[in-house]
Amino acid sequence: MFKGVLRKGSIVLASTVLAFTLAACGNNGGNNTGNGAAEGGNNTGTEAVKDLSGEIRIDGSSTVFPITQAVAEEFMNINNGVNVTVSEGGTSTGFKKIINGEIDIADASRKVKDEEVADLKAKNEEVVEMPVALDGIxxxxxxxxxxxxxxxxxxxxxxxxxxxxxxxxxxxxxxxxxxxxxxxxxxxxxxxxxxxxxxxxxxxxxxxxxxxxxxxxxxxxxxxxxxxxxxxxxxxxxxxxxxxxxxxxxxxxxxxxxxxxxxxxxxxxxxxxxLSRPIFIYPLKSALAKPHIAEFVKYLNGEEGQALVEEVGYIKLSAEDYKKNLDMVK
Missing domain, CATH: 3.40.190.10 (Periplasmic binding protein-like II)
Structure with missing residues (x-):
């Protein structure tokens, strides 16, 4: 299990999963979770996916950061060909970066705004809204x-x-x-x-x-x-x-x-x-077409990711909510 120390942000819970896709943007600055090295593993609660490789760039909410950082470390431990970089420049910064094509997933402690959706659409991009936990400010x-x-x-x-x-x-x-x-x-x-x-x-x-x-x-x-x-x-x-x-x-x-x-x-x-609220990740829809990013998002929403949500101090959603997220990846 995740052995890191909670460094930033807070946890947020998402009570419902929205099945529609939306736009988002990026963020700046941050922390690199580093590269793990291990073999085997169970990415999605079923069978391990072999030979995954590539980069995954995440930025945005400092509140969501502990979740995606913990998931990134565990995911890299079982997929040593994947490097995940997680930063925490703030929700608005994360949306700016994803709009600019600088990241693959935006962490957010609020929903994406209409103008952010429009900016993404202008670039023929969209994001998928996935609540991942509940938080109380x-x-x-x-x-x-x-x-x-x-x-x-x-x-x-x-x-x-x-x-x-x-x-x-x-x-x-x-x-x-x-x-x-x-x-x-x-x-x-x-x-x-x-x-x-x-x-x-x-x-x-x-x-x-x-x-x-x-x-x-x-x-x-x-x-x-x-x-x-x-x-x-x-x-x-x-x-x-x-x-x-x-x-x-x-x-x-x-x-x-x-x-x-x-x-x-x-x-x-x-x-x-x-002051109770959901918190989110927003992967680019186009990024989910890449196997290593799709498997990362599946891992986050699977049993292992749900356990990490609680381990870093957040409140996990219902099993049905996570299933909705997983269905959107498929």
Whole structure:
């Protein structure tokens, strides 16, 4: 099994698999998973595919990155003629790169946009939308913060909305400390940023600029862990990996609603609202015609890939959802 360490991003679950194909784009920068070397293996849960060779280029969401990286390492271990490079430049960057023909698969923590589909179509290309896991965007505070362990969506909006006037914790609730809030969050090319701003602020991509942004979730973890008065957000998998350093905020949809903390159970059953979401891969339809790429995607959606989804801290989909993905490869 995968022996790597979760380095970036978070996990997202996809609740339904869409059978239609869509367009996508690329991304920049990243991490090379390296080449494995082993023999034999079971790529798709049936028989091993012999003599596979070629390159597979993946870029995009830092949230999906741990999944595709783990799958890449295991896939290369049983297919030593295949080299898979996985990078994490952010969802929007991934879509840009796939549009430009720089990668074969885009990792995404949001759905492809109509304009991205159109850009691909203009190049006689399209992508196949495949949800691969469920994730819950987790709002986190420093371990020394004992006052903000529960917050409403409206309170989060007060802090994160564009042109927010909130500076101190006491600006949110008068009985909270008169201390400046230090904010940490994903950069603007992140699908997590887009999803969070739409669900919390009501308008996607509109946010206060008074925060420290990073596409590297480890930077966000370090920032919140190192500052008592901090607040941040990123994927659930990264919270779970760092639960000894951070506290997850329980979210109340309304002031009268019960506070719900993120967990495998609450994300899986959808009760962690409104920040539970699916995450995706978008392979080029033309790339799936290449045997080594088709087998990689089958491996990711097969029993081995599903086990890796859970191993790196994400919530896997139903067996039927993965079957739909596999049917699209065929």
């Amino acid at each position: 987790t709002v986190v505070i420093n371990k020394e913060n004992t006052w903000a362990t529960e917050m409403t969506v409206e309170e989060l909006k007060m802090i994160w909305q564009k042109d927010s006037k909130v500076k101190l914790w006491s600006d949110v609730r008068p009985d909270w400390p008169k201390e400046e809030i230090k904010l940490f969050g994903p950069g603007t090319s992140s699908g997590t940023f887009e999803y969070f701003t739409e669900e919390i602020n009501g308008t996607k991509n509109e946010s206060t600029t008074n925060y420290t942004p990073s596409e590297d979730d480890n930077v966000l973890v370090t920032g919140v862990a190192g500052e008592k008065n901090s607040l941040g957000y990123f994927g659930f998998a990264y919270y779970e990996e760092n639960a000894d350093k951070l506290t997850a905020v329980a979210i109340k949809e309304t002031a009268d609603a019960a506070a719900v903390a993120p967990s495998v159970e609450t994300i899986g059953d959808g009760s962690y609202k409104p």
